[in-house]
Amino acid sequence: MEQTSSGFKQEDTQPKDWAQQLHHATRATREDWFGRGISYLCIGVIILVVASMLWFITSKGIATFTQNHVNIGQFLTGTNWAPDQGKTGALPMIVGSFAVTFAAALVATPFAVGTAIFMTEIAPKRGRKVLQPVIELLVGIPSVVYGFIGLAVVVPFMRHLVGGSGFGIISATFVLFVMVLPTITTMTVDSLRAVPRFYKEASLALGATRWQTVSRVILRAATPGILTAIIFGMARAFGEALAVQMVIGNAAVMPKNLISPASTLTSQLTTGIGDTIDGTLPNNALWSLALILLLMSLFFNALVRVIAKRGQLSHER
Amino acid sequence: MNKGTKLAMGFATITLLLAGCGKATSSTSSSKSSSAELSGKVTAVGSTALQPLAAKAGANFTSKHSKVNLTVQGGGSGTGLSQVQSGAVSLGDSDIFAEEKKGIDASKLTDHKVAVVGMGPVVNKDAGVKNLKMSQLKQIFTGKITNWKMVGGKDQKIVIINRAQGSGTRATFENAVLKGATAVKSQEQDSNGAVQKIVATTPGAVSYLAFSYYTNKLQAVSVDNVAPTDNNVENNKWKIWSYEHMYTKGTPNATTAAFLKYMTSKDVQNSLVKDMGYISIHDMQVTKDAKGVVTSK
Numbered sequence A: 001m002e003q004t005s006s007g008f009k010q011e012d013t014q015p016k017d018w019a020q021q022l023h024h025a026t027r028a029t030r031e032d033w034f035g036r037g038i039s040y041l042c043i044g045v046i047i048l049v050v051a052s053m054l055w056f057i058t059s060k061g062i063a064t065f066t067q068n069h070v071n072i073g074q075f076l077t078g079t080n081w082a083p084d085q086g087k088t089g090a091l092p093m094i095v096g097s098f099a100v101t102f103a104a105a106l107v108a109t110p111f112a113v114g115t116a117i118f119m120t121e122i123a124p125k126r127g128r129k130v131l132q133p134v135i136e137l138l139v140g141i142p143s144v145v146y147g148f149i150g151l152a153v154v155v156p157f158m159r160h161l162v163g164g165s166g167f168g169i170i171s172a173t174f175v176l177f178v179m180v181l182p183t184i185t186t187m188t189v190d191s192l193r194a195v196p197r198f199y200k201e202a203s204l205a206l207g208a209t210r211w212q213t214v215s216r217v218i219l220r221a222a223t224p225g226i227l228t229a230i231i232f233g234m235a236r237a238f239g240e241a242l243a244v245q246m247v248i249g250n251a252a253v254m255p256k257n258l259i260s261p262a263s264t265l266t267s268q269l270t271t272g273i274g275d276t277i278d279g280t281l282p283n284n285a286l287w288s289l290a291l292i293l294l295l296m297s298l299f300f301n302a303l304v305r306v307i308a309k310r311g312q313l314s315h316e317r
Numbered sequence B: 001m002n003k004g005t006k007l008a009m010g011f012a013t014i015t016l017l018l019a020g021c022g023k024a025t026s027s028t029s030s031s032k033s034s035s036a037e038l039s040g041k042v043t044a045v046g047s048t049a050l051q052p053l054a055a056k057a058g059a060n061f062t063s064k065h066s067k068v069n070l071t072v073q074g075g076g077s078g079t080g081l082s083q084v085q086s087g088a089v090s091l092g093d094s095d096i097f098a099e100e101k102k103g104i105d106a107s108k109l110t111d112h113k114v115a116v117v118g119m120g121p122v123v124n125k126d127a128g129v130k131n132l133k134m135s136q137l138k139q140i141f142t143g144k145i146t147n148w149k150m151v152g153g154k155d156q157k158i159v160i161i162n163r164a165q166g167s168g169t170r171a172t173f174e175n176a177v178l179k180g181a182t183a184v185k186s187q188e189q190d191s192n193g194a195v196q197k198i199v200a201t202t203p204g205a206v207s208y209l210a211f212s213y214y215t216n217k218l219q220a221v222s223v224d225n226v227a228p229t230d231n232n233v234e235n236n237k238w239k240i241w242s243y244e245h246m247y248t249k250g251t252p253n254a255t256t257a258a259f260l261k262y263m264t265s266k267d268v269q270n271s272l273v274k275d276m277g278y279i280s281i282h283d284m285q286v287t288k289d290a291k292g293v294v295t296s297k
Helices: A002-010 A014-023 A027-061 A072-077 A091-122 A124-140 A143-162 A169-193 A197-205 A210-239 A242-248 A265-275 A281-314 B002-030 B051-064 B077-085 B134-141 B168-177 B192-201 B230-234 B254-264 B266-275
Strands: B040-046 B068-075 B091-094 B109-124 B159-163 B187-189 B205-210 B218-220 B241-249 B286-288 B294-296
Touching: A027 A281, A072 A091, A091 A124, A091 A169, A091 A210, A091 A242, A091 A265, A091 A281, A124 A169, A143 A169, A143 A242, A143 B192, A169 A210, A169 A242, A197 A210, A210 A281, A242 A265, A265 A281, A265 B077, B040 B051, B040 B077, B040 B254, B051 B068, B051 B109, B051 B254, B051 B266, B068 B077, B068 B254, B077 B091, B077 B109, B077 B241, B091 B254, B109 B168, B109 B192, B109 B230, B109 B254, B134 B159, B134 B168, B159 B168, B159 B192, B168 B205, B168 B241, B187 B192, B192 B205, B192 B218, B241 B254, B241 B286, B254 B266
Parallel strands: B040 B068, B040 B091, B159 B187, B159 B205
Antiparallel strands: B091 B241, B109 B205, B109 B218, B109 B241, B286 B294
């Protein structure tokens, strides 16, 4: 009864309002649209930027092969890099890039994992108070500063230690080691912290020592995360230009050993781009190097995704 | 640094776009009025060897003409030439003749020589070499001579530091010294500053620099017993030198033309140009053309 009475009371005014309310958006809905609109706009801009960069680098990068008719196989396997004279063998730079990247990751990983274990398992408090800021500081140092230190300290040091001019893959490895260390360390710390507490508890309860627990349970469980960390570190090493360029010596020759000057894709790019003319072979060849860099970073990203997916299977239920 | 470079390039592009707009307005407003009313934007991009001089002269010029907005940027001779050719900037700074660069149509550009730069070989002080024959210099950079003792120095391996391929300084040096021969593959550095530092600290290192980058930490080398001095460049006894060019596309607008006139004026050439280690174009007793043929004035 109440329903009808109340319904009758409002009959004069409400039905029209209801109709209006149904046909027109409320304030909340409009806010919702507005928010969504802004989000889509931002996403759209980002996608546009990324897509246009991909398109730009790709179209410029393949011009070497489509316009200048360079054989792509020759480009990737040739060892004579003198684009001014029409010689575009990019293998020395590709090898150089991979060499410094793998060497830096190889050297940095034990240190990074050790530091991460110390920060999470051995001395979590001191780790957070002392080591965390130190590592964050390392991230914040601009690469040009690393390059300067490399040029002023590492290069002369290597010259005294192993002879030669001091410029070369070994100096670049040393500089990159310091540069990728914080990346690998922080990500390893995260993955070690993400290991479920009961793994550790169960291991200790079974009578395992702390070392046994760390080495066989925690590290094992965190392996996918650590691998991801290493790959991120490698991606950074692969893309680093300035610091490497200052210490590697920048000679476009196949690296024969670790102590003779070599060059990387990035170091050739930064050195050469200002002296080339748009649309000519030397310029296009540099864009092709950029394209290789881009493809490699896409590859690193894909690898991270694959590992993350596999990692989900190994633990967590 | 990748990001930084991209960012810088982005900014450069924006500046260039703005420069383009500025020019359009300035040419209409200032073409008829006298030099007192100069205004608008002039952008000079290119050679890092010319950059310090252009920047200083530009600052002096704008202090006289407050309505003129003059920007000087580096980027390399190649960048300067291609930017001016595409019409993106008013002045393209270059260490080399436009004719020498592939991909540049020199017939569309107008050359303005604003200074002369002498360059010469420099070696690490410990090498014990103060003079080289031109032929020896050539053999060093083509990889035939590999130890300093072969040219009267210490028993020390020669470490060659080159500038990047396509660099104006390198082109000048190779034109004068190698004369068509191919340089041996070696270290390449992208700036005079880096070369200066590396040669000073690396035992056995040899490279080449503009006179203005000579320091007492380096050993400047005489060639065929001719010392690397401004006087020897002016009479062409010293062969390794080049002009600093400012290229314009077609006829420059009034503001740009006024700046070029200012750059080549006796006033600037005798004070600023010399103070900054360049050589005045008015002092040259010879001229060199794009093919490298030298004729006395």
